[in-house]
Amino acid sequence: MASLLELKEIFRNADAVCFDVDSTVIKEEGIDELAKFCGVGDAVAEMTRRAMGGSVTFKAALTARLGLIRPSWEQVQKLISEHPPQLTPGIRELVSRLHQRGIQVFLISGGFQSIVEHVALQVNIPTTNVFANRLKFYFNGEYAGFDETQPTAESGGKGKVISHLKEQFHFKKVVMIGDGATDMEACPPADCFIGFGGNVIRKQVKEKAKWYITHFDELLKELEER
Numbered sequence: 001m002a003s004l005l006e007l008k009e010i011f012r013n014a015d016a017v018c019f020d021v022d023s024t025v026i027k028e029e030g031i032d033e034l035a036k037f038c039g040v041g042d043a044v045a046e047m048t049r050r051a052m053g054g055s056v057t058f059k060a061a062l063t064a065r066l067g068l069i070r071p072s073w074e075q076v077q078k079l080i081s082e083h084p085p086q087l088t089p090g091i092r093e094l095v096s097r098l099h100q101r102g103i104q105v106f107l108i109s110g111g112f113q114s115i116v117e118h119v120a121l122q123v124n125i126p127t128t129n130v131f132a133n134r135l136k137f138y139f140n141g142e143y144a145g146f147d148e149t150q151p152t153a154e155s156g157g158k159g160k161v162i163s164h165l166k167e168q169f170h171f172k173k174v175v176m177i178g179d180g181a182t183d184m185e186a187c188p189p190a191d192c193f194i195g196f197g198g199n200v201i202r203k204q205v206k207e208k209a210k211w212y213i214t215h216f217d218e219l220l221k222e223l224e225e226r
């Protein structure tokens with residue numbers, strides 16, 4: 001097991017850095033915001049709470065919540081324009097610094113492609129570097145389910161995406177940054193996990209992560225020291 005010093009070394013010399021999105025790159029949870037916007041915020045929040053402690057798979061929990069929200073194409077577009085996701089302080093600077101160093105940056109999210117792409121554009125990450133779930137709609141814009149074949153629709157999906165990136169781009173050192181247990185579980189295959197508690201602190205992650213931060217400035221400093 002790598003020590004904190006070794007993890008910092010990996011971060012400084014990474015080939016790629018992957019960020020979780022909900023409660024990491026943005027302040028909120030995308031699906032909760034979508035639920036609120038569609039008028040079923042409380043019911044979905046209750047479902048999330050129940051799912052967290054239980055043995056429900058990620059896909060089953062997502063199916064149940066989306067079945068309740070049933071977002072139309074128009075509602076998703078309206079959410080993005082009227083209630084855009086709020087960026088976490090320092091994320092823009094951190095991504096820009098990583099790019100300057102020639103490090104590739106990816107967003108890996110259990111949230112939805114259209115919303116995450118909007119976030120990516122704001123932090124100058126190419127949309128080809130976004131891995132997220134895809135909502136499906138009928139011709140008239142009504143909700144038609146989601147693409148169940150995406151790796152991010154499964155439990156353990158973030159790790160699968162990282163393995164795929166390592167294979168495709170021959171990355172040696174990949175860093176995963178996020179607030180949640182599913183982010184921590186993506187390491188390995190990620191070589192370093194950085195727990196992020198700037199928006200919400202997940203007790204289990206804070207206790208288990210060797211490297212835990214509450215502001216992105218801590219990572220900016222890490223990149224400036226040498």
Ligand SMILES: [Mg+2]
Pocket residue numbers: 020021022023024178179180
């Ligand atoms: Mg998250």
